[in-house]
Amino acid sequence: MSNRFDPKPPRREYRDRRLKAVCVVLLVWVSVSLLHWRPETQWLLIAFTGILLVQTTRMLLANPIAPFHPVDENLPLVTILVPAQNEQAVLANLVHSLFDLDYPASHLDIWVIDDGSTDATPQLLAALQRQFPRLQVYRREAGGGKSGALNAVLPYTRGDVVLICDADAQLPADFLQSTAALCDRGAVGAVQVRKSISNQQTNFLTRCQQMELSCDSWLQIHRTEIGGMCELRGNGMFVRRSLLEACQGWQEDTVTDDLDLTFRLYLAKTEIAFVSAIAIQEEGSTTWRSLWRQHCRWAEGGYQRYLDYFPQLLRLGWAKELDLLLFFVLQFLLPIALIPDLLWTLFYSHRPILVPLQMLFSLILTVAFIGGIRRYQNIRGVALLWATVLASGYMLHWIPIMIITTLRLCGHPQRLQWHKTEHHGYKVEEPC
Numbered sequence: 095m096s097n098r099f100d101p102k103p104p105r106r107e108y109r110d111r112r113l114k115a116v117c118v119v120l121l122v123w124v125s126v127s128l129l130h131w132r133p134e135t136q137w138l139l140i141a142f143t144g145i146l147l148v149q150t151t152r153m154l155l156a157n158p159i160a161p162f163h164p165v166d167e168n169l170p171l172v173t174i175l176v177p178a179q180n181e182q183a184v185l186a187n188l189v190h191s192l193f194d195l196d197y198p199a200s201h202l203d204i205w206v207i208d209d210g211s212t213d214a215t216p217q218l219l220a221a222l223q224r225q226f227p228r229l230q231v232y233r234r235e236a237g238g239g240k241s242g243a244l245n246a247v248l249p250y251t252r253g254d255v256v257l258i259c260d261a262d263a264q265l266p267a268d269f270l271q272s273t274a275a276l277c278d279r280g281a282v283g284a285v286q287v288r289k290s291i292s293n294q295q296t297n298f299l300t301r302c303q304q305m306e307l308s309c310d311s312w313l314q315i316h317r318t319e320i321g322g323m324c325e326l327r328g329n330g331m332f333v334r335r336s337l338l339e340a341c342q343g344w345q346e347d348t349v350t351d352d353l354d355l356t357f358r359l360y361l362a363k364t365e366i367a368f369v370s371a372i373a374i375q376e377e378g379s380t381t382w383r384s385l386w387r388q389h390c391r392w393a394e395g396g397y398q399r400y401l402d403y404f405p406q407l408l409r410l411g412w413a414k415e416l417d418l419l420l421f422f423v424l425q426f427l428l429p430i431a432l433i434p435d436l437l438w439t440l441f442y443s444h445r446p447i448l449v450p451l452q453m454l455f456s457l458i459l460t461v462a463f464i465g466g467i468r469r470y471q472n473i474r475g476v477a478l479l480w481a482t483v484l485a486s487g488y489m490l491h492w493i494p495i496m497i498i499t500t501l502r503l504c505g506h507p508q509r510l511q512w513h514k515t516e517h518h519g520y521k522v523e524e525p526c
Contacts, residue, residue, distance in 0.1 A: 111398065111401050111402070111503065112503065112504060112505075112506070114401040114404075115397070115401060115500065115503040115504045116504045118401075118427070119430055119500060119501075119504055122427055122430055122431045122434075123430075123431070123433070123434045125431075126431050126434040126435050126438075126447070126448070127434055127438065129447050130434075130435075130438040130442070130444050130447065136447060139447060139450070139451075140450070143450045143451055143454060145416075146419070146420050146423065146424075146451075146454060147454060149416045149417070149419075149420050150420065150454060150457065150458055152320050153313075153316050153317060153319075153320055153322065153417075153420075153458075154316065154457075154458070154461050156316045156319040156320050157319075158315045158316060158318075158319040168275075169197070169198060169201050169270075169274060169275060170201070170253070170254045170255045170274055170275060170277070170278055171201050171202075171203065171252060171253045171254050171255070172197070172201060172202055172203065172253050172254075172255050172256075172257055172270060172274050172332075173203040173204075173205065173251040173252060173253025173255070173256045173257070173335070174192060174202065174203070174204045174205065174253075174256075174257045174259060175205050175207065175244055175247060175248075175251070175256060175257070175258050175259070176188060176189075176192075176204075176205065176206045176207065176259050176260075176261055176263075177207045177209055177240045177243040177244060177258075177260075177261070178206055178207060178208055178209060178211065178215060178219075178261045179208075179209040179210060179211050179215075179243075180211045180212060180213045180215060181211070181215055181261035181262070182211075182213045182214045182215050182218050184261050184262040184377070185206070185215060185218060185219070185222075185261050186218060186222060187264065188259065188261060188262070188263055188264065188265075189204075189206070189222050189226065189229060191263075191264055191265050192204055192259075192265065193226050193228075193229075194267055195265065195267060195269060195270050196267045196268050196270070196271055197270040197271060197274070199228065202228070203230075203251055203252045203253045204228060204229055204230060205230045205231070205232060205247055205250075205251060206219060206229065206230075206231050206232075207231075207232045207233075207234065207243040207244070207246070207247050208231060208232070208233045208234065209234050209238065209239070209240075209242075209243040210234055210235060210236050210238070216233070219231050232246065232247040232250065234246060238346075239346065240328075240344075240351060241343075241344040241345060241346040241348070241351040242346050244258070244343070244344050244351070245343040245344055245346065248338065248343060253335060254278070254334070254335050254336075255274055255277045255278070255332055255333070255334060255335065256332065256333050256334075256335055256338060257270075257274070257330075257331070257332050258328065258329065258330075258331050258333075258352075259329060259330065259374070260328065260329040260376055262292070262376050262377040263329055263330065263374050263375065263376055264292055264374070264375040264376075265330075265374055265375075266372060266373075268372070269287075269372060269374065272369070272371065272372050273285055273287055273332060273369050273372065274332065276332070276367055276369070277332050277333070277334045278334070280365075281364060281365045282364070282365050282366070282367045283333070283334045283337045283359060283362075283364030283365065283366070284326060284331065284332060284333045284334065284337065284359055284364065284365075284366045284367070285331065285332040285366070285367045285368075285369055286314070286324060286325070286326050286327055286330065286331050286332075286366060286367070286368050286369070287330035287331070287332075287368075287369045287372060287373065287374050288307075288311045288330075288368070288369065288370045288371075288372070288373045288374070288470070289307050289311075289327055289329060289330060289373060289374055289375075289376060290304065290307060290373040290374070290375045290376075290470075291303050291304040291307060291375070291376065291377070291378040292375040292376060292377055292378075293377050293378055293380070294378060296378070296380055297380060298484075299378065299379060299380060299381070299382065299385055299488075300378040300379075300380060301484075302484065302485055302488040303378040303379065303385075304378065304471065305463060305466070305467055305471070305481060305484070305485040305488075306485065306488070306489070307466075307470075308463070308466030308467050308469070308470040308471055309459065309462045309463045309466040309467070309485065310327075310466070311368070311370055311466055311470060312462045312465045312466030312469065312470075313458075313462050313466075314368040314370075315368050315370055316462075317417055318366075318367070318368055320413065320417075321411075321413030321414065321417075322413060322414060322416075322417030323356070323360060323366070323414050323417050323418065324356075324365075324366040324367065324368045325352075325353060325356050325366075326352040326353070326355055326356045326359075326366065327352055328350075328351070328352035329374060329376050330374035331352060333355070333359070334364075337359060337362060337364055340362055341355065341358045341359065341362060345358070348395055348398055348399070348402075349391045349394055349395040349398070350391065350392060350394075350395025350396060350398075350399075353392075353395050353396050353399050354395065354398070354399050354402070356399075357399050357402075357403045357407065358403075360410055360414065361403065361406055361407075361409075361410070370469075370470070373470075386491075386495070389491070389492065389495050390495055390498070390499060393492075393495050393496055393499040394499045394502070394503065396425070396426070397426055397499060397500065397503060398503070400422055400426070401503075423451070424451065424454065424455040424458070425492075425496065426496060426500065428448065428451055428452070428455060429492075429493050429496035429497050429500070430496070430497055430500045430501075431448055431451075432448060432493070432497075433497070435447060435448045456486075459486060459489060460482060460486065463481075463482045463485045463486065464478060464479075464482050467481050467482065467485070
């Protein structure tokens with residue numbers, strides 16, 4: 095079967111990325127040093143913080159109303175893609191849940207991509223195919239990562255809408271009835287469904303990851319309410335097939351294909367919707383080592399896309415550009431800016447000048463944690479306040495991750511080595 099598009103988008107130039115990263119860091123450090131050296135210029139920082147504060151206020155005060163989506167009689171043909179590499183512990187649970195979906199069998203096209211598994215995944219898939227004859231398996235002997243696996247199988251699929259699920263995902267029976275048709279409505283070309291942690295009661299880390307996802311979901315719906323960006327999260331994301339082909343599939347030269355695809359979809363002038371009324375479950379990392387690797391990968395991929403798509407991002411329109419500016423400054427630039435701010439404070443007895451930006455970021459996280467935990471985990475009162483304190487402390491680990499990731503991009507032209515998150519097949523808990 096011939097490919098309908100080039101499955102391998104052009105590779106990024108690692109040295110170009112490094113040069114851009116170095117320029118960004120130098121610009122930030124010089125700017126912070128100038129503000130310390132010439133205190134009369136600090137009004138520029140105050141004015142800039144004021145602009146971000148206006149955007150923050152608009153976002154936090156937004157009152158999104160969950161729209162009612164009646165079930166469409168003309169349900170789309172949905173292709174479900176599950177990339178799997180050494181997933182014998184969790185894959186059977188997912189496949190069973192996919193064939194339990196309340197959706198016409200004639201409108202489902204289910205694929206599992208065995209991406210060079212070396213455990214019992216191939217034998218498990220063979221047994222599952224005997225149990226579910228409509229299950230289709232695509233095998234890649236060498237493997238090569240999630241993006242490559244998705245690109246390899248896409249030409250053989252039939253769906254008008256493509257749903258991506260991680261191997262550890264668990265879907266409620268009404269999952270497709272509530273979401274699949276949204277990709278064909280109006281300007282919406284992709285949909286991200288709220289995520290939840292299936293093993294959230296395992297330990298402190300998994301509970302905090304659930305609160306982090308609740309915070310993220312709250313921010314996603316508030317960002318989109320004021321015309322900002324909704325970001326794809328890899329697991330539980332729907333994309334219209336025609337848009338995938340227009341974007342030449344998934345970018346293989348990135349460690350976070352979902353975040354990269356988010357920018358390319360917006361540059362293709364489509365909208366991404368976020369569905370919070372239903373959740374797809376996934377396993378959380380149970381150790382700091384696994385969590386650190388996972389979050390370093392997310393941080394690097396998130397930073398890479400800004401380097402790759404600037405200055406094209408300046409044609410998205412003012413609402414999305416302000417939204418991007420707010421989160422790029424607070425997530426990526428603020429941590430690296432803390433280094434010169436701290437040095438000037440220690441060696442020259444200056445007062446820190448980045449406190450207003452730090453307070454602004456703390457305000458966003460606090461409000462989002464309270465709103466998200468309350469809405470999606472149904473926690474109230476003192477327990478809600480304590481959960482917010484714990485979650486805020488947990489989020490501090492992102493500061494060294496962002497600093498290390500930024501410096502790595504400046505000093506090493508090759509991308510971060512990808513580490514697959516290990517899954518263990520925990521019993522699925524009741525959805526939040």
